[in-house]
Amino acid sequence: MTIDFRNAAEELIQHNGGRATAGRIGILAILLAEQHAITHREIEHRLPESLPLDRVTLYRALEWLVEKNLIHKVTSDDRVWRYHANREVHAHRHAHFKCTRCAQVICLDDLPEKRNWHLPAGYRFQEIELTVKGLCADCC
Amino acid sequence: MTIDFRNAAEELIQHNGGRATAGRIGILAILLAEQHAITHREIEHRLPESLPLDRVTLYRALEWLVEKNLIHKVTSDDRVWRYHANREVHAHRHAHFKCTRCAQVICLDDLPEKRNWHLPAGYRFQEIELTVKGLCADCC
DNA sequence: ACAATAAACGCAACTTTGTTGCATTTTCCA
DNA sequence: TGGAAAATGCAACAAAGTTGCGTTTATTGT
Numbered sequence: 001m002t003i004d005f006r007n008a009a010e011e012l013i014q015h016n017g018g019r020a021t022a023g024r025i026g027i028l029a030i031l032l033a034e035q036h037a038i039t040h041r042e043i044e045h046r047l048p049e050s051l052p053l054d055r056v057t058l059y060r061a062l063e064w065l066v067e068k069n070l071i072h073k074v075t076s077d078d079r080v081w082r083y084h085a086n087r088e089v090h091a092h093r094h095a096h097f098k099c100t101r102c103a104q105v106i107c108l109d110d111l112p113e114k115r116n117w118h119l120p121a122g123y124r125f126q127e128i129e130l131t132v133k134g135l136c137a138d139c140c
Numbered sequence: 141m142t143i144d145f146r147n148a149a150e151e152l153i154q155h156n157g158g159r160a161t162a163g164r165i166g167i168l169a170i171l172l173a174e175q176h177a178i179t180h181r182e183i184e185h186r187l188p189e190s191l192p193l194d195r196v197t198l199y200r201a202l203e204w205l206v207e208k209n210l211i212h213k214v215t216s217d218d219r220v221w222r223y224h225a226n227r228e229v230h231a232h233r234h235a236h237f238k239c240t241r242c243a244q245v246i247c248l249d250d251l252p253e254k255r256n257w258h259l260p261a262g263y264r265f266q267e268i269e270l271t272v273k274g275l276c277a278d279c280c
Numbered sequence: 281a282c283a284a285t286a287a288a289c290g291c292a293a294c295t296t297t298g299t300t301g302c303a304t305t306t307t308c309c310a
Numbered sequence: 311t312g313g314a315a316a317a318t319g320c321a322a323c324a325a326a327g328t329t330g331c332g333t334t335t336a337t338t339g340t
Contacts (some may be wrong), residue, residue: 019307019316021306021316021318057319059297059298079297079326106260112270119272122276122277123280127273128272130252130271131269132259132269133269134263136263193289193290195326196289196329199327204288219298
């Protein structure tokens with residue numbers, strides 16, 4: 001199981017012209033295996049003991065993966081980035097759900113239309129960032 | 141002009157059962173005078189020399205003002221809270237606009253309908269947090 | 281007007297998240 | 311397989327925000 005994610009991760013990394021280092025593979029495999037967007041710290045805890053990775057290296061690897069569009073970052077109100085592997089669903093921009101009790105984050109599929117947003121004169125639209133907050137099934 | 145904001149601030153604070161200290165009045169007056177949501181640091185810089193306020197006191201005053209519903213906080217992707225005085229417009233929840241160049245934040249008036257968001261089974265909706273990103277008139 | 285007291289405040293120290301510079305190690309490919 | 315480029319690890323730093331605690335201040339009742 002894990003091995004499949006590792007293989008997929010390695011392939012994805014190489015197809016993007018990056019070096020398939022143990023760190024990157026491990027990180028991406030963790031994110032591929034994960035349903036929810038997770039924090040830097042959660043990734044760190046999921047790393048096997050056989051792969052001790054420096055905090056900074058983890059930050060840089062995540063940055064690289066975001067750049068290469070293999071994962072994406074989610075803003076949150078707790079000042080912590082969460083990361084999630086990109087799948088087909090994420091080809092387009094999408095909304096996120098965050099549980100107000102356990103802080104779990106998942107991806108939703110819709111985003112409101114851009115034209116609904118009448119900005120003041122002279123303002124230019126670029127993108128929408130939307131988080132729905134509530135309770136997840138476990139916390140309800 | 142400033143004096144009007146100070147008077148309004150003092151009244152608002154007293155009507156909420158809080159002590160009208162120089163700090164709170166000064167802070168709320170600044171926020172009342174401000175069009176945009178501004179950061180802790182920006183507030184600090186706007187404080188007159190006659191009112192040197194400790195960082196911590198500022199944080200605590202802001203926290204109190206949020207609790208009392210006199211101001212509200214805005215989440216942002218730069219991990220910094222921005223604060224804005226509540227006006228009639230803000231009686232209901234609303235969206236925000238953030239300029240991707242100068243980081244200025246303003247309030248918009250609409251929010252998409254809750255029912256548009258079909259969450260997974262068992263999830264409970266609470267609220268929406270939405271930021272439109274783009275360029276403001278000055279940065280276009 | 282004034283004293284008592286609860287609420288604010290200021291200071292110092294700490295935490296968390298993330299970043300930067302630089303020397304060392306590793307990957308990849310010629 | 312050996313050398314260049316890329317990735318890593320370490321140490322130090324930075325920004326935002328929090329906590330504990332002793333001191334000051336605004337309010338309230340007399």
